[in-house]
Amino acid sequence: MLDLTGIPVVDNHCHPVLLEQPKEVLQYRAYFTEASDPAFARQHMANSAHYLWLLRQLAVFFSCASKSDESEVLAARNQLDTDTLIERLYRAACFDTLILDIAHPLPEMCYSPERMGQLGHCRAVRMLRLETLMQDLVVKTRDFDEMVQLYSQALTDLRARGYIALKSIVAYRTGLNIARWTQDEVVASFSEARATIHDGKLRIKHKPLIDHLLHIAFLHAAEQELPIQFHTGYGDKDIDMRLGNPLHLREVLEDSTYEGMRVVLLHESYPYVQLGAYLAAVYPQVYFDLSYTIPFVDRLEMLAFTRQALGIAPASKLMYSSDGIYLPEMHWAATLRGRSIIAQVLGEMVENDEFDEEQAYLLARQILHDTAYAVYRL
Numbered sequence: 001m002l003d004l005t006g007i008p009v010v011d012n013h014c015h016p017v018l019l020e021q022p023k024e025v026l027q028y029r030a031y032f033t034e035a036s037d038p039a040f041a042r043q044h045m046a047n048s049a050h051y052l053w054l055l056r057q058l059a060v061f062f063s064c065a066s067k068s069d070e071s072e073v074l075a076a077r078n079q080l081d082t083d084t085l086i087e088r089l090y091r092a093a094c095f096d097t098l099i100l101d102i103a104h105p106l107p108e109m110c111y112s113p114e115r116m117g118q119l120g121h122c123r124a125v126r127m128l129r130l131e132t133l134m135q136d137l138v139v140k141t142r143d144f145d146e147m148v149q150l151y152s153q154a155l156t157d158l159r160a161r162g163y164i165a166l167k168s169i170v171a172y173r174t175g176l177n178i179a180r181w182t183q184d185e186v187v188a189s190f191s192e193a194r195a196t197i198h199d200g201k202l203r204i205k206h207k208p209l210i211d212h213l214l215h216i217a218f219l220h221a222a223e224q225e226l227p228i229q230f231h232t233g234y235g236d237k238d239i240d241m242r243l244g245n246p247l248h249l250r251e252v253l254e255d256s257t258y259e260g261m262r263v264v265l266l267h268e269s270y271p272y273v274q275l276g277a278y279l280a281a282v283y284p285q286v287y288f289d290l291s292y293t294i295p296f297v298d299r300l301e302m303l304a305f306t307r308q309a310l311g312i313a314p315a316s317k318l319m320y321s322s323d324g325i326y327l328p329e330m331h332w333a334a335t336l337r338g339r340s341i342i343a344q345v346l347g348e349m350v351e352n353d354e355f356d357e358e359q360a361y362l363l364a365r366q367i368l369h370d371t372a373y374a375v376y377r378l
């Protein structure tokens with residue numbers, strides 16, 4: 001069995017940890033499902049493979065007497081202040097870099113990237129979420145041309161502003177089938193969006209407007225050779241999963257004006273894993289993220305998507321992540337899962353005479369560390 005514990009991990013997509021951590025069992029459970037109905041966590045989490053596995057890992061980590069007692073794990077967890085919890089978990093995880101989407105949860109509820117880096121003894125860098133920027137500017141600006149101008153300004157020289165990537169959640173809002181619209185359609189869409197502003201807040205879901213602003217962002221990304229992460233596949237029920245299929249990105253990927261823009265398909269495009277890995281295998285600019293905490297699936301499903309990704313795309317197109325959010329054990333748990341699953345799958349490939357053990361180790365290094373260094377210029 002390959003031992004990958006010595007490879008410091010770049011978590012290429014994750015979110016900050018909440019300052020206020022849950023203390024009660026039901027509160028805690030609710031973080032481990034994408035189902036928004038509170039009854040779901042109460043009824044079904046104790047019967048969910050990924051959650052039962054996590055409790056077992058935490059029971060070992062906290063040296064609990066029982067291997068699987070939820071309340072004992074939570075009691076042990078509650079004894080630690082959050083700083084200590086983060087520090088202990090992240091030290092065990094051995095991170096090189098955390099690449100954070102700081103748009104969710106709200107920054108005022110969370111540890112800053114700087115603080116997470118300090119506690120984790122690692123680097124922490126940030127990406128810019130486009131839809132959040134769009135919402136802010138549409139709320140603030142009455143005039144369409146002025147809004148576009150401010151938006152474009154905000155996207156210039158992004159590395160100097162401290163961002164190493166862009167991120168889009170368009171899959172959640174209007175779908176990955178990003179189209180071209182006429183100026184009239186875009187301006188009308190802007191007016192419709194403005195009309196839905198409530199209490200100074202907007203949830204942008206106006207397709208011509210979002211698509212138009214994304215195309216502007218793509219030009220900036222291409223010019224600055226900045227990668228863009230797209231949410232693809234599995235999400236909460238807000239997403240129309242039919243439009244989360246990464247094959248919808250064809251027009252963007254085929255557009256030669258965006259050649260300098262590297263595209264990262266997040267969350268292994270689950271369940272469109274083979275399709276996303278295929279895109280990484282045929283488009284030089286496409287990279288494929290393998291996420292080991294969210295989507296919430298069990299080890300067997302993780303083995304399946306890792307086998308598919310490694311079977312289809314070069315390891316130099318694959319990057320590890322957790323999609324960890326809210327709780328520090330999510331970032332930590334993914335390193336347990338990721339290292340062990342990647343080692344198992346590469347080991348199987350060695351047994352099948354695809355390559356030798358030394359080559360397997362180098363491929364693992366690419367997934368856990370090297371590919372992200374190249375893509376994000378760390």
Ligand SMILES: [Zn+2]
Binds near residue numbers: 013014015101323
């Ligand atoms: Zn995410």
